[in-house]
Amino acid sequence: MVKPVESQDYFTTIYKIIKEQVTMSKFNGVKIVSRYFSPSGEKNLIFRQFFDHISSTYTYLLGCAKTRECILIDPVLEQVKRDFQVTQDLGLKLKYAVNTHMHADHVTGTGYLRALSGCKTIISKTSRAQADIHVEENDSICFGDHELKVLSTPGHTNGCVTYYFPSQGVAFTGDALLIRGCGRTDFQEGDPKILYKSVHSKIFTLPESTLLFPAHDYKGMMCTSVEEEKKFNPRLTKSEQEFVEIMNNLNLAYPQQIDRALPANRVCGIYDIPNEEKKN
Ligand SMILES: N[C@@H](CCC(=O)N[C@@H](CSS)C(=O)NCC(=O)O)C(=O)O
Ligand SMILES: [Fe+2]
16 A cells, blocks of 8 residues: 655655555566655655756755755756755755766756855766766765765766665666666767676666666656666666667767867866856
8 A cells, every 4th residue: 555645745746655665566567666765854855856958967956854964966057056046945055066977968067066055076086077076986975864875887988977875775877877778888988888787787786676866868757766677678688799789879969068068077067157147
């Protein structure tokens, strides 16, 4: 039985309430994970998922309901004011602006957020991009009472990481794993064999009920689970050889903003915001 949801909180419209990581029923061989991902502070967590329509990027706000410290994962430059305003509305103090990788399709908002709020920027060491803090496999990112673990998941880019949130049974996969897809491997040191290994050894080995939140979706989907992707991902359920073949023949157009995005993202976005701009 799924308990009715009484909270008006955002997340309850997506997931039904249940106390622990219990799976409720089976459909098409997949356990329907109806997990309550802390919207009301039951587990002391504030969560928001934001979307940028131009680049189809998801940005995630995670906040500690007790200490009010928060982080933003994969903010987009053009949406920084929106995202930052929400942190202020909710009485949160931004501690870190975090990247899953050096994005090619949009300019990261991390540098701008740093200028606006004084937060620290984070990216992986392997990305070789500039930031205040460089993370590696097994590092922790702590905010308030919460801790994310860094999993190195290269293949889309060398520096791709997944941020795993064990206490919530959630992982933020960046472009390593997309819903029913994965990040392309045809530029930025992309390598399909490495990506296949990353996903199979680091993401598909997480508990099956782990909810996965990617950096992008192009079909309007918002979230998946390890179990779903292990069963239904049209690329990563194949053998390594078939996967390589698929990835080498995607023939995708280059991201429209790539020429602007890569140089900016090498320095973690735009840092020098005019004072006037900061006030608006
Ligand atoms: N049309 C978009 C770019 C779409 C794209 O290439 N997305 C990347 C993630 S951003 S680096 C990707 O890996 N896609 C995989 C796929 O299968 O679509 C734009 O012009 O920005
Ligand atoms: Fe990417």
